[in-house]
Amino acid sequence: MNRKTKNTELSALLAIAGEKKGLLLAAAVLSVCSGVLQLAPFVAVYQIIKEMLQQAQAPAAIGAEALLRWGVLAFVAMLASLLALYAGSMCSHIAAFRILYRLRVRLSGHVAGVQMGYHTRTASGEVKKIIESSVEKLENFIAHQLPDLVTAFVIPLLLIGYMFWLDPWLALVSFIPIVLGFWLQGRVFLSAEGRQAYRDYQQAVEEMNATGVEYVRGMPAVKIFGIKAESFLTFHDAVQRYRDISLHITAICKTPYSLFFVLISSLFTFVVPAGILLASGQAGSQSFALTFILFLILAPSLSAPLLKLMLIGGGLRDVVENNKRIAAIFAEPLTPEPAAPRNPDAYDIVYRGVTFAYAEPGSSDYKPALHEIDFTAPAGALTALVGPSGGGKSTIANLLLRFWDVTSGEIAIGGVPIREIGTARLMAAVSFVFQDVHLFYDTIEANIRMGNTAASREAVIAAAEAACCHAFIMRLPDGYATRIGEGGTNLSGGEAQRIAIARAILKDAPILVLDEATAYADAENEQNIQAGLSRLIRGKTVLMIAHRLSTIRNAQQILVIRQGRVVERGTHDALRAQAGLYEQMWQAHIHSAGWRLGSYPARNAAAQGGSAG
Numbered sequence: 029m030n031r032k033t034k035n036t037e038l039s040a041l042l043a044i045a046g047e048k049k050g051l052l053l054a055a056a057v058l059s060v061c062s063g064v065l066q067l068a069p070f071v072a073v074y075q076i077i078k079e080m081l082q083q084a085q086a087p088a089a090i091g092a093e094a095l096l097r098w099g100v101l102a103f104v105a106m107l108a109s110l111l112a113l114y115a116g117s118m119c120s121h122i123a124a125f126r127i128l129y130r131l132r133v134r135l136s137g138h139v140a141g142v143q144m145g146y147h148t149r150t151a152s153g154e155v156k157k158i159i160e161s162s163v164e165k166l167e168n169f170i171a172h173q174l175p176d177l178v179t180a181f182v183i184p185l186l187l188i189g190y191m192f193w194l195d196p197w198l199a200l201v202s203f204i205p206i207v208l209g210f211w212l213q214g215r216v217f218l219s220a221e222g223r224q225a226y227r228d229y230q231q232a233v234e235e236m237n238a239t240g241v242e243y244v245r246g247m248p249a250v251k252i253f254g255i256k257a258e259s260f261l262t263f264h265d266a267v268q269r270y271r272d273i274s275l276h277i278t279a280i281c282k283t284p285y286s287l288f289f290v291l292i293s294s295l296f297t298f299v300v301p302a303g304i305l306l307a308s309g310q311a312g313s314q315s316f317a318l319t320f321i322l323f324l325i326l327a328p329s330l331s332a333p334l335l336k337l338m339l340i341g342g343g344l345r346d347v348v349e350n351n352k353r354i355a356a357i358f359a360e361p362l363t364p365e366p367a368a369p370r371n372p373d374a375y376d377i378v379y380r381g382v383t384f385a386y387a388e389p390g391s392s393d394y395k396p397a398l399h400e401i402d403f404t405a406p407a408g409a410l411t412a413l414v415g416p417s418g419g420g421k422s423t424i425a426n427l428l429l430r431f432w433d434v435t436s437g438e439i440a441i442g443g444v445p446i447r448e449i450g451t452a453r454l455m456a457a458v459s460f461v462f463q464d465v466h467l468f469y470d471t472i473e474a475n476i477r478m479g480n481t482a483a484s485r486e487a488v489i490a491a492a493e494a495a496c497c498h499a500f501i502m503r504l505p506d507g508y509a510t511r512i513g514e515g516g517t518n519l520s521g522g523e524a525q526r527i528a529i530a531r532a533i534l535k536d537a538p539i540l541v542l543d544e545a546t547a548y549a550d551a552e553n554e555q556n557i558q559a560g561l562s563r564l565i566r567g568k569t570v571l572m573i574a575h576r577l578s579t580i581r582n583a584q585q586i587l588v589i590r591q592g593r594v595v596e597r598g599t600h601d602a603l604r605a606q607a608g609l610y611e612q613m614w615q616a617h618i619h620s621a622g623w624r625l626g627s628y629p630a631r632n633a634a635a636q637g638g639s640a641g
C-alpha cells in the first residue's frame with residue numbers, strides 16, 4: 029500500500045471522528061485530568077515521607093495536621109479522578125454512538141446508490157460485515173482507545189518532563205529502558221518482515237472466515253455428498269494457514285515483546301542502582317534522598333500507561349484495517365445522476381447499438397456479454413426475450429434499470445436516454461418481477477405495499493386478487509398481517525412470485541420487466557400466475573424473459589438472444605416459419621411439455637412390450 033492511500037485512510041478516519049470534535053476533545057481533556065489526578069496519592073506519599081524525613085530527629089514534631097491534609101487531598105483527588113474518568117467516558121461514548129449512527133446511515137445510503145456491479149462483485153455477507161462489525165469496532169476505538177491513547181501519551185510525557193526537571197541523571201536512567209523497549213518492539217513491527225507477517229495474518233483471518241461461512245452454508249451439499257470436515261480442503265487449508273502464520277508471528281514477536289514487557293515493568297530496578305551510585309557522591313544529602321524516593325514512586329507509575337500505549341498500538345492496526353474497508357465502500361462511485369433529470373412522455377423502449385461487458389472480479393479485464401443490440405419495444409406491447417442460457421437476456425433487462433451502464437450505444441425510453449432520466453424517475457417508470465423474488469422480513473401487506481406505499485388497503489387487496497394470491501393469504505394465520513421470513517411464515521417459490529406480481533400490479537408503472545416470472549410455477553399455479561400476469565401487462569410496455577415458450581406465444585415481438593446478439597426476431601409464427609433456432613427451441617419445448625411423469629409407465633410398458641416381441 030502506498031503512502032498516499034494510507035493518508036487517505038487516515039484522513040477518512042479523522043474526518044469521521046472530526047464530526048464530533050467537541051465531544052472527543054472534552055473526552056480527551058477529562059481523561060488526561062483523570063490521569064493527572066491519579067498521580068496525586070503518589071505526590072501525597074512523597075510529601076508525607078518528606079515531612080517525616082525532615083523531622084527525623086524529633087518525630088514528635090511531625091505535624092499530624094499536615095499529614096492529614098495530604099491524606100484528604102489524595103482522597104479528594106482520587107474521587108475527582110474517578111468523576112473525570114466517568115464524565116470523559118460519557119463524552120467519548122456519546123460521541124462514538126453518534127458517529128457510528130451517522131456512519132451507518134451514510135454507508136447504507138452509499139451502498140444503495142452504487143451501481144449493481146458492486147453488489148455482484150462483492151458478497152452481500154461482506155458488505156453486511158463492514159456495516160455491522162467494522163463500524164462496531166470503531167466504537168471501541170472512539171469510546172475507549174482514543175481517550176486512553178491520549179492519556180497514555182500525555183501522562184508519561186508529563187512524568188518524564190517532571191523527572192528530568194528533578195534530576196536529569198536519574199531521569200535518563202529511567203528513560204533509557206523505555207527507549208530500548210520501544211526500539212526492540214519497533215524493530216520487529218516496523219520491519220518489512222513484521223509488516224508482511226501482519227498482512228498475511230489479516231488475510232489468513234479473512235480467508236478462514238470466508239471459507240468457514242462457505243462451509244456452513246454448503247452444509248446440505250456436505251451432508252448429501254458425505255464430504256467430511258477434513259476433506260473440505262479449502263476450509264481446512266485456511267485454518268492451517270491461520271495456524272502457521274499465527275505461530276510465525278509468535279516466533280518473531282516473543283523475544284522483543286518479552287524484553288519490552290520486562291524492561292517497562294521494572295523501571296525502578298534501573299533507578300535503584302543508579303540512585304545508589306549517585307547517592308555515594310552526595311552522602312548525607314537529604315534533598316537527593318527525597319528525589320530518589322520520588323523516583324522510586326514515579327517509575328512504576330510510568331509503566332502502566334506505557335504498557336497501555338503498546339496494547340492500544342496493536343489495536344490501532346485493526347482500526348486502520350477496518351477503516352480501509354469502510355473507505356473502500358465510500359470510494360465506490362455512485363450511479364451518475366443527470367444535473368437536470370428529464371421526464372419521458374412516452375414509454376417505448378429503444379436499444380441502439382448496445383454493447384456491454386462485465387468487469388472480471390479481481391482484475392481489470394472485462395468479459396463481453398452483449399454486442400450491438402438493436403431493437404425497439406413498442407409502447408403497450410409485449411416484447412419477449414428468449415434463447416439459450418447465458419445468452420444475455422437478463423443482462424439486456426438489467427441494463428434498462430441502470431444496474432450497470434452500457435459500455436457503448438444507448439438505451440432510451442420515450443426518446444429520452446435513460447442516463448438523462450435520473451434513477452428515481454426511472455425506478456418510478458419501471459416495475460420489475462425478478463426470477464429470484466426478494467421478500468422483506470415484514471408483513472405480507474407491507475411487502476405488497478412496497479410497490480406503492482400510499483395505496484389504500486382496498487387497493488392492496490385488489491392487487492393481491494389480480495395476482496391470484498388473495499386466497500392463500502387469507503388462509504395464513506394472520507392474513508395480510510402475517511410476517512414473512514425469519515421468525516415468520518415461509519412461502520413457496522410460486523407464492524412468493526405471486527406476491528411480487530401483486531407488488532408490481534400495485535405499483536402500476538408504465539413499463540414492466542418480467543425475468544422468468546413463472547419460474548417456480550407448477551401446472552396449477554402457472555394458470556393462476558398467467559392470469560395475474562395478463563392483468564398486470566395490459567396496456568404496458570413489457571419486456572419478458574421466458575424459458576417456457578408457451579407463455580410468450582402471443583407476444584407482439586420475440587427476440588432470440590444467443591451469445592450476446594439478437595440472432596432472430598419476429599412473431600411466434602414468423603419465427604417458426606424461419607425454421608431456425610427458435611423453431612428448434614419450440615420443438616424442444618413441445619417435447620418436454622409432453623414428457624410428463626405420468627407418461628412414463630405407458631412408454632416403459634411399450635418399450636418392454638417391444639423388446640419382448
Ligand SMILES: Nc1ncnc2c1ncn2[C@@H]1O[C@H](COP(=O)(O)OP(=O)(O)OP(=O)(O)O)[C@@H](O)[C@H]1O
Nearest residue numbers: 148386387395397416417418419420421422423424
Ligand atoms: N454479474 C455478472 N458478472 C459477470 N458476468 C455475468 C454477470 N451476470 C451475468 N454474467 C455473464 O453474462 C453472460 C450473460 O448472462 P445472462 O444472465 O444475461 O444470460 P441469460 O440469457 O439471462 O441466462 P439465463 O437464461 O441462464 O438466466 C453469461 O456469460 C454470464 O455468465
